[in-house]
Amino acid sequence: MTAALQLTRLLQLASPTLPVGAYTYSQGLEWAVECGVIRDEASCARWITDLLTHGIGRYEAPLVAALMRAWQADTDEALLRLNDDFLASRESAELRAETVQMGFSLHRLVRDLRDPGLSTVEARLAALATPAFPTGWAGMAAAWQIDPADALTAYLWSWAENQVMAALKAVPLGQASGQRLLAELGGLIPSVTVDALSLPESAWSNFTPGFAIACARHETQYSRLFRS
Template identity: 75%
Template sequence: MTPAAQLQLARLLQLASPALPVGAYTYSQGLEWAVESGVIRDEATAGRWIADLMQHGIGRFEAPLLAALMAAWAGGNTGEILELNDEFLASRESAELRAETVQMGFSMRRLLHDLRDNSLAGVAQTVEPLPEVAFPTVWAGIAAAWRIDPEAAITAYLWSWAENQVMAALKAVPLGQAAGQRLLAELGRQIPAAAVHALKLPKTEWSNFTPAFAIACARHETQYSRLFRS
């Protein structure tokens, strides 16, 4: 690898790291309610829930939207960036899901300044005036500014999401560390194909129709005992 490629890899690992200061670990995206209701009760059911959501929801809407955002950022298409940001905000099925992406987007926008990286100035200038910015909007802007390959970026984005879901399952079910690693190994096997599919999926075929996920997220809002914010 060239030094430039090595730097891009390091930057991508930074974006996908649990150390990214956006508070992702505080959200379960309805998984905690799925545990409360008995839909998720062990390693097998946790793996099925996360994999199905990745295949039918995240991989068919959020991932292709992220790819479109990266293309818009790379092409300097501000109108498309704003339209996709609004589309993602409108796609959040529950108050908690919407609050999650707005809070994480706010934290990513603040990180743009905290990084003190001049290459991110254009991203900051675009998102600064927005009253609400979605997490994928800023994430994609940084990835594009750092010239990260879109397929690698989507792969890392899906991995970060899956890792957060597994960590939520470890706490909520609960599961052991070895079970978590088995789940991540299986999800990791599925992620490359999901990333390639997301890159090729035309906008007319994007879909986040996942009724059980939407119900879980909505019911979590009134769940009495909980660890997570969504």
């Protein structure tokens, strides 16, 4: 696979048009808006930046890198363990439902793309009782021979973009605010990626109690735009 083709495949994986329904989830951000923790561009930047550097960057990102290694090594035991670890790490019912739904949709996409290079990914996902979204995403990235650093950068960018899009609707924020937020987050993602690639599993941590509370409180929020 040429470098140019790898890039186009990576852009496809990171695109908001990927039909997994990511745009319907805010991951607790909507509740943070409802209770006043997020009220403007500055407070939104603090919330998403903290979650990027202390949460997803220290758990989900290194887990995606480990999943890519498991896919490349063809080790089902490691794949199953990492998939189950991620499911167990979801602190609220909505967060778990999110990764299960998105994982299901991504598995269906793997089948519908009819790409012979993804046939092994489809089969190994089918062997998992409940494939989580990062598991399927890492499998596609590995099958398309995407460099792990590039894959993590795109994965984090896609997450950050979805958070900003949710903020544009829920706060609400203007388009210029959204672009400033993305520029700020984009400047942080390279260092978060480097750290995630070298972080040993014993140091992984998703200890973000404010995030967990927001996700749990969202489940009983009266008026909602998003599913999490």
